[in-house]
Amino acid sequence: MTTTTTLAPLVITGCGVVSPAGVGLEALADMVNGTVNGTVNGTVNGIEGGHQPGEAELEAIGGEFPPVPLAATPDFRAEEHLEGKGVRSLDRTTRLALVASALALSGLGTPLADRDRARTGVVMGTSTGSVRSSSEFSRETLVREKPYLVRANHFPPSVMNFCASQIAIRNSLRGVNATIADGRISGLAAVRYARNAIAQGHVDRALVGAVEELCPQSAWGWYLSDALARDAAVGEGAAVFVVETPEGAAASGRTPLAELLACEVGTMGMSGLRRGMAVCVGRALERSGVSAESITTVSLGATGLRGLRAAEEDGVRAALGGLPPHRIRTADVMGESFSASGSLQIAALLAAWRPRDGAVGPVALVTSVGDDGNVGCLVVRRAAS
Amino acid sequence: MPEGASRRVVVTGLGAVSSLGTGARAFTEAIREGRSGVSPIRSFDATGFPHTFAGEVHDFEPGRILRRLRTGQWGRSSLFAASAARLAVTDAGVDPGLLSAARAGSAMGTTLGESTVVEALTGQWVREGMKQLDPALVRQAPASRIAVAVNAELALTGEAHTVATACSASNYTLGYAYDMVRTGEADFMIGGGADSVNRWEHAGFYRLGALAESVCRPFDTRRSGILTAEGGVALFLEPLESAVARGARIYAEMLGYGVNCDAKHPVAPDPTSIAECIRAAHHNAGVRPEDVDYICAHGTGTPTNDATEVSAVREVFGDRLPPISSIKSMIGHTMGAASGFGALICCMALYDGFLPPTANVTEIDPALGPGVDCVPGRGRPASPRIAQNHGFAFGGNNAITILGRAA
Numbered sequence: 001m002t003t004t005t006t007l008a009p010l011v012i013t014g015c016g017v018v019s020p021a022g023v024g025l026e027a028l029a030d031m032v033n034g035t036v037n038g039t040v041n042g043t044v045n046g047i048e049g050g051h052q053p054g055e056a057e058l059e060a061i062g063g064e065f066p067p068v069p070l071a072a073t074p075d076f077r078a079e080e081h082l083e084g085k086g087v088r089s090l091d092r093t094t095r096l097a098l099v100a101s102a103l104a105l106s107g108l109g110t111p112l113a114d115r116d117r118a119r120t121g122v123v124m125g126t127s128t129g130s131v132r133s134s135s136e137f138s139r140e141t142l143v144r145e146k147p148y149l150v151r152a153n154h155f156p157p158s159v160m161n162f163c164a165s166q167i168a169i170r171n172s173l174r175g176v177n178a179t180i181a182d183g184r185i186s187g188l189a190a191v192r193y194a195r196n197a198i199a200q201g202h203v204d205r206a207l208v209g210a211v212e213e214l215c216p217q218s219a220w221g222w223y224l225s226d227a228l229a230r231d232a233a234v235g236e237g238a239a240v241f242v243v244e245t246p247e248g249a250a251a252s253g254r255t256p257l258a259e260l261l262a263c264e265v266g267t268m269g270m271s272g273l274r275r276g277m278a279v280c281v282g283r284a285l286e287r288s289g290v291s292a293e294s295i296t297t298v299s300l301g302a303t304g305l306r307g308l309r310a311a312e313e314d315g316v317r318a319a320l321g322g323l324p325p326h327r328i329r330t331a332d333v334m335g336e337s338f339s340a341s342g343s344l345q346i347a348a349l350l351a352a353w354r355p356r357d358g359a360v361g362p363v364a365l366v367t368s369v370g371d372d373g374n375v376g377c378l379v380v381r382r383a384a385s
Numbered sequence: 386m387p388e389g390a391s392r393r394v395v396v397t398g399l400g401a402v403s404s405l406g407t408g409a410r411a412f413t414e415a416i417r418e419g420r421s422g423v424s425p426i427r428s429f430d431a432t433g434f435p436h437t438f439a440g441e442v443h444d445f446e447p448g449r450i451l452r453r454l455r456t457g458q459w460g461r462s463s464l465f466a467a468s469a470a471r472l473a474v475t476d477a478g479v480d481p482g483l484l485s486a487a488r489a490g491s492a493m494g495t496t497l498g499e500s501t502v503v504e505a506l507t508g509q510w511v512r513e514g515m516k517q518l519d520p521a522l523v524r525q526a527p528a529s530r531i532a533v534a535v536n537a538e539l540a541l542t543g544e545a546h547t548v549a550t551a552c553s554a555s556n557y558t559l560g561y562a563y564d565m566v567r568t569g570e571a572d573f574m575i576g577g578g579a580d581s582v583n584r585w586e587h588a589g590f591y592r593l594g595a596l597a598e599s600v601c602r603p604f605d606t607r608r609s610g611i612l613t614a615e616g617g618v619a620l621f622l623e624p625l626e627s628a629v630a631r632g633a634r635i636y637a638e639m640l641g642y643g644v645n646c647d648a649k650h651p652v653a654p655d656p657t658s659i660a661e662c663i664r665a666a667h668h669n670a671g672v673r674p675e676d677v678d679y680i681c682a683h684g685t686g687t688p689t690n691d692a693t694e695v696s697a698v699r700e701v702f703g704d705r706l707p708p709i710s711s712i713k714s715m716i717g718h719t720m721g722a723a724s725g726f727g728a729l730i731c732c733m734a735l736y737d738g739f740l741p742p743t744a745n746v747t748e749i750d751p752a753l754g755p756g757v758d759c760v761p762g763r764g765r766p767a768s769p770r771i772a773q774n775h776g777f778a779f780g781g782n783n784a785i786t787i788l789g790r791a792a
Contacts, residue, residue, distance in 0.1 A: 064515065066515075066516075121646075122646070126549065127527055127528070127529070128498050128499075128503070128526060128527055128528045129498075129528075129549065131503070131526070134497070134500075134503055134585070135503055135506065135507045135510065137585050137589070138503060138504050138507040138583075138584065138585040139507050139510065139511055140588070141584050141585055141588045142507065142508065142511050143511060146433050147432075147433045147434055147584065147588055148433070148434055148435065148588045148591045148592060150585075150588045150589065150592050151592070152589070152592040152593050155588075155589030155590075155592065155593060156651045156652055156779055156780070158497075158585060158589065159496060159497065159551050159779050159780075160495070160496070160497070160498060160528060160549035160551070161549055161550050161551045161778065161779065161780050161782055162651070162779070162780060164550075164780065165646065165648075165651065165779065165780025165781060165782060166651075166780075168646045168648040168780070168781070169648050169649060169650070169651070169780075169781075171648075172648050173646065173648055174645055174646050174647070174648045174658070175644075175645060175646065176644045176645065176646070177550065177644075177645075177646035177648075177780065177781075177782050178548060178550055178557060178644075179548065179549040179550050180546055180547070180548060180549070181495075181498065181527070181528035181529050181547040181548070181549040182529045182532075182545070182546055182547060183527050183529030183530075183533075186529070189544070189546055192544070193546065193561065196561065196564050196565070196568075196570075199568075200564050200568070202643075202644060202665075202669075216515060217506075217510075217515070220515040220516070220518055221518065221523040221526070224516075224518055224520045224523060225520045225523050225524060226520070265544050266490065266542055266543050266544050266545070267490075267533060267536040267537070267541060267542055267543070267544075267545045268542040268543075270536070270537060270540075270542070276542075370529070372527075372529060372530060372533045373533065373536075373537070374529070374533065374545065
């Protein structure tokens with residue numbers, strides 16, 4: 001009863017990324033192109049070059065961290081990248097996402113006109129908003145002399161849509177403004193949500209991405225839950241893409257960086273993550289109209305997680321008949337970045353495609369899996385030069 | 386031009402877990418009578434708060450509703466969502482095996498996610514330090530679990546999106562679910578939302594000066610703000626063709642929706658932008674202002690909301706305002722579930738033939754201008770054909786759904 005027709009591709013025309021590799025796609029490209037490998041056994045967990053924050057930086061982030069490896073955006077000063085007031089007082093989630101958004105917009109060959117901004121949406125993936133902002137606000141109700149003596153201006157950031165709405169407010173983007181909290185697959189789910197919003201004419205284009213901040217709350221959560229593989233780091237980052245139709249991009253003179261083909265997500269992994277991942281990859285290929293043989297690269301997500309890593313790779317293997325020759329394991333560079341992982345994986349792929357003579361083939365999968373049974377697979381094609 | 390096949394989409398199942406009862410029928414009867422679900426707060430220690438009332442669900446027993454989920458492993462919002470979804474699917478009379486085998490998924494809205502779980506973890510942090518956080522609670526904290534709980538309870542394999550666009554979130558989910566069914570991406574979808582009453586939200590709204598003492602009075606001269614509230618709501622959406630083929634009861638047809646963002650201020654709403662959202666919803670649904678027989682208002686009970694919402698409606702409807710009422714006057718502000726409860730009552734109003742009331746109104750604020758019919762007191766028999774359901778949120782996130790009487 002459901003359709004299995006091939007989808008019309010959308011294109012990425014702008015990309016902004018902030019990660020433990022540094023600010024911008026260039027910094028990520030330097031690091032990713034040092035770690036992309038063509039062999040099966042070439043990967044180790046932990047940081048291969050991603051930035052491990054020093055004491056001063058951890059002090060700037062604030063709070064006491066557990067004894068696990070950490071990966072943070074080096075020397076992150078949002079105010080150097082953003083105009084307008086009050087940047088320093090925003091939470092880290094919002095600052096990371098705002099800088100990624102600003103970079104995505106400023107890198108457009110043709111900037112968005114005012115009338116374009118009214119028809120531009122924002123779709124952001126997040127785990128639980130800034131869990132630091134909400135738990136610190138919650139804490140105030142317990143430690144103040146009276147429970148209501150909280151700071152009113154700290155309340156909106158404790159609500160999960162604060163980040164997406166700040167992106168809209170600071171860039172005058174008046175279309176659909178969605179916050180997608182789908183856990184580890186949030187970055188891919190955001191692409192799927194945005195595809196519908198654009199294809200159904202609710203907006204002409206959207207800033208699409210995901211964000212995760214490094215904070216003591218989530219780091220302790222990872223540490224105590226024992227879900228991280230040995231030596232894997234807790235990371236962070238944000239990646240934001242300008243996504244539009246090929247026609248829209250062409251009419252505005254914006255050059256595509258990549259084509260987004262099908263993005264399939266679901267809870268088909270609840271009864272078995274491997275099988276669920278394989279089904280998801282199979283559907284994404286079918287909806288994209290590309291063959292398994294044409295996939296030469298996969299950008300994997302669950303590299304730093306116990307159990308999930310094997311399930312993800314086995315699922316891809318089952319769907320394709322083997323792992324593609326090129327594997328990008330983003331978490332090796334940036335640590336485990338939970339809800340931001342899918343978007344950072346897309347960014348890493350764009351980074352790997354940056355050298356025109358690079359070895360990475362032109363059709364790639366971006367896969368994601370969560371311990372809640374959620375699986376996702378996006379097919380991305382390098383733009384024809 | 387929109388892409389994909391275009392199918393008509395109908396609502397055939399409704400589920401509610403609310404302060405006014407469990408199940409769409411119990412909820413609807415209470416609303417029609419103008420009853421209040423507001424009571425003194427029990428879910429957290431409200432000592433020290435000047436205002437201590439909320440719309441809590443005191444008799445929530447998820448174990449009596451859920452068939453698959455182990456209730457001890459999920460947070461309160463997830464249990465609200467899964468329970469409402471189970472009720473909606475049962476109400477729809479659809480074969481559970483068929484659902485599991487089909488391309489079926491959920492999109493559930495929320496404002497604060499698993500707030501009571503985050504609050505419990507915060508308590509552990511304050512008392513014992515972060516080293517002592519309970520890992521079992523940590524696993525319950527991600528907001529994503531709200532939609533995942535729905536899929537797990539119903540053994541669905543399709544997408545499970547938790548849409549966190551604050552207080553318009555349910556309308557966001559219903560719009561997305563509608564598009565998925567309409568274009569053939571999904572066979573069946575569940576839309577709705579869930580949120581839990583919690584201390585931090587109560588404190589936040591109090592400090593914003595937006596919290597009423599014990600009575601919520603939208604449109605009334607004496608209104609003083611919102612009451613925080615909780616619950617879960619779910620609507621089961623399927624193609625008209627499949628509903629007719631299986632002889633299902635059709636509550637309403639979903640006609641379309643509109644979404645936009647003010648992009649101006651974190652908390653102050655903008656009437657011009659809301660008016661644009663109404664127009665976008667009308668355009669998407671293929672209706673004109675004069676076709677709309679009823680507006681289920683966002684109607685939080687703050688003076689700002691009343692003024693903004695009525696002004697926006699005037700911009701589109703001129704001086705001929707349809708009846709516009711607020712069920713928040715009875716159940717309080719259920720946050721991410723709020724526009725889902727609004728959609729549910731719109732379906733029931735279209736199906737049963739009535740207009741939902743605004744409770745607690747003694748004098749409609751003359752400052753709102755002439756012609757504001759907020760259906761004061763009790764529900765009114767009527768035969769609305771098209772209903773417009775409002776949801777607005779922090780960050781200027783507006784979402785409006787349009788529902789029509791089944792032909």
